[in-house]
Amino acid sequence: MVPHLTTALNGPLLELEQRILDAMPRIEYWLRTQWLEHGTPFYASVDLRNAGFKLAPVDTNLFPGGFNNLSPDFLPLSVQAAMSAVEKVCPEAQRFMLVPENHTRNTFYLQNVAALTNILRQAGLTVRIGSISPEITEVTRLPLPHGGELVLEPVKRVGNRLVLDGFDPCAILLNNDLSAGIPDILQGLEQSLIPPLHAGWAVRRKSRHFAAYARVARDFAELIGIDPWLVDPMFASCGMINFHERIGEDCLASQVSDLLSRMGAKYREYGVEQDPFVIVKADAGTYGMGIMTVKSPDDVRGLNRKQRNKMSVVKEGLQVQEVIIQEGVYTFESINEAVAEPVVYMMDHYVLGGFYRVHTGRGIDENLNAPGMHFVPLAFDTACSLPDCAGKPDAAPNRFYAYGVIARLALLAAAIELEETAPLELAA
C-alpha cells in the first residue's frame, strides 16, 4: 500500500513524478556515469519528505539502523546488493566484523543488527559482532523479540588489528555512527574500515552533505529540466552555538529569518499556501535529539531552560556547537490519518526498498525521527526499481521509483562529501 496524497497540492508532484518517469533512461544513464566517477558508500538510508509540491531528502544516514523494517521480500535484493558492495570495497574479504552501536538495550536496534548480519551472511561472509561498548566485557547473548539471539563479543586490539577470540577479520563494518567521537581502539587500524572513520558524526557535517547535494540536485535538475528547488531543501548553518550560554542566538535568528524569506519567495512562485517553516538541528549527530521546528526568528530567541537543555545535548552527550538550519518540507503523505515519511535503504548504489515512518502523534511539519518515537514501520510492498510507465504517475511502483531516484541523488552527494572530507593521505 502507498499512502495517497491528502491535499489538493498533488498537481506539481504528479508533474515532477511524470518528468522523472519520462526521463528514466536518461536518469539511469546519468547515474551510471556518476558511479563510475564516485565510489559509493557501502550502505546508506535516506529520509525523504514528500510535500506534494516538492520531494526532497532531509537526512542521509551512513550507518543505517532499520534493516529490520524492510519487507522480507526485499531480502534477495539486499543479498545481491551486499555481494556487489563487498566485491567493490573488499573483494578479498571473507570474514567481517560488524561493530554496532553501544545501546544494547534497544531491541529495535538489536533486530536491525540481526537483519544486517543475516544479509551479510547470506552474501557469503563469515560475520561476527564485535562490540566496542565498555559494558560488553565478555560474550553476551541478547535474546531477540521474535526468537533467536544476538551474540555480542568484546573487541580486542592486537597491534593494529581489531579481533575477537579466535577471529581475525579482513574487514570491519561499522554500524556505529561515532557520535561520541572516534574511540582510540578504531584509530590506525590496518584492516579495511567500512565506511571510513570520517563518515562518522565525529567528522561529518550535515551542512557539507547538503552543500554537495545542492550541486548534485542542480545537475539532476538540468538533466530533466526542472527547478532544482523541487528536489533540494535550502539550508544555512551557524557555527559556535552554545544554547546553554545563549551564545550565537543572533546568528541563528538572522539565518532563520533569511531562510524563511527565501522560502516565502519560492512558496509564492509555486502558489503554496502553507506557512514556511525551518528545522534547526545539530550539524553533526543523529537520532533526532536537538531538533526544533521554527516558523519565526522569534522562536529561537529567549528559549526557556527546558528548550535549551533539549537543544544542547545530542546522542551520547556530544555538545552542540554547530547547527544547520534546514528548509522544512511538509509531509503530505499520511496513512490512516497518521503522518508518514518514507525512508529508502541502499547498499552499494542499489535501492533495496524502504519503509514509512508513521506517527500518529505528530504534525506534518514535525520531525518524525524523534526521541521516544514509536513509529510504525510500514514496509514498501513493491520494489523501487520497477516503474510502470504505462501506469498513472501516482501508482505505487512509480512513486517508489521517484523515491529511489531522489534517494540515490542523496547517496551520490554522500559519495562526493566523503571524497571531499577524506584525510589527505587517502585523498591523494
Added chain:
Amino acid sequence: MVPHLTTALNGPLLELEQRILDAMPRIEYWLRTQWLEHGTPFYASVDLRNAGFKLAPVDTNLFPGGFNNLSPDFLPLSVQAAMSAVEKVCPEAQRFMLVPENHTRNTFYLQNVAALTNILRQAGLTVRIGSISPEITEVTRLPLPHGGELVLEPVKRVGNRLVLDGFDPCAILLNNDLSAGIPDILQGLEQSLIPPLHAGWAVRRKSRHFAAYARVARDFAELIGIDPWLVDPMFASCGMINFHERIGEDCLASQVSDLLSRMGAKYREYGVEQDPFVIVKADAGTYGMGIMTVKSPDDVRGLNRKQRNKMSVVKEGLQVQEVIIQEGVYTFESINEAVAEPVVYMMDHYVLGGFYRVHTGRGIDENLNAPGMHFVPLAFDTACSLPDCAGKPDAAPNRFYAYGVIARLALLAAAIELEETAPLELAA
C-alpha cells in the same frame, strides 16, 4: 514448491547439499575471487540434472530464451543484475538494440523477448528490437498471448554500425545463438556486441565448455572436499561424423563404450544401481534436435534412416559434423509424477532464479529440451541466494542455493571458455 526426491537415493545428495551449505562462505569467497579474474558473460542459463547421487549441469546457454518463465517476484533481482551487467560491459551505453532469434512464430519465444526487453528497460536502458530475419522487412507488430505486442524492426547496416530507423544504439545484445553461422551484417561492427560473436554456436563447442567446466569442478571439489564427479558429467567427443553417410560410427561406438564403462566404475563405487546411459548430441547447436539417449554401443550402430535424419540436422539446417558424448545424469526430481529438470538463470554473475521443465511424456533418462516439447515452466518460488542454514538440507531454499552454486560453476566455465576462444586480437 520444490519437487521432492522420488527415490531412495537421496542420501548422497543430501550429503552433497550439506557440504555446499557448510562451505557457503568459502564458496562465495572463492567465487568472488574467480569473478575478479574472469569477465562474466552478460547472461546465461544452465540446465541442471539432479540425480540424487549427483548434481550437474548438462547444458549452458549463452543466449537464454526463457526469461518469461521466471517468477515475476524475481523481476527486481533481474533488474538489479541487469544494471550491474550493463555497468561492467558497457557503462556508457544508453541505447540497446536487442537482436532476437528469427523464429518469430514461436509465441513462447516472443514472450521471452518481451520479458528480457522489460528487464533491460527497467534497468534504465532505451531498448528497441532489431531483427536480422529476412522475413522482417518493415516494422512488424506481433501480438503477445497475454496482451501487448512486440515491435520488431528490420536492422540496417550503415558503415560499421547496425541501426534502426532513427535509432543508433551504443550496444547490441544478441539473443540469437547464431546456429546458422555468423551473418555478414554482424561482422566487423564498431558497436559493442554482447555476448561476443564467438559465444554463438557458429564458433562454440559443448566439448570445450565441458572441458573448462571439468577444471572448474576440480577446483571446486578440492575447495569443499568432494569427488569432482559428483558435480561434473564426464564426456568425450567425435569429430567428422556424418550420420547420413555412416561416417564415424566406429569412433562414436568406441567412445560410447568407453564412457559407459567409466560410468559403470563410478556407479559401482557409489552403489548406484541404475544402468548408465549417455547422451549423444551435436557439439555445436541447441534446441534439442539431434539428441539420442544411448545405453549400449550397439545403439549408435546401424541406425535406420529416420534416426539418421533426426541426428543429421540441427537448428536451421546446420549439418552435424562433431558430436559430444556426454554422461547421462538421471533426473530424480519429479512433480506430480512428471519428470522435472531445473533451469537456472543468471545475469552478470548473479543468480536471478529459475524454473523447472516438467514433462509428463518423458523418462528420467531422456532429454527434456526436445523438439515439440511442451514443458510446463514451474517457477522456483524462492530465490537461489538465501540458504536457510538452520533448515534441513533438502528445504527449498537450500536445494535452490545448491542449484545456484552449480549453475555459477557452469557460468565460470563459460567465462573461461570464452576467454580461450576469443579472437587473437581481442585476447591480447
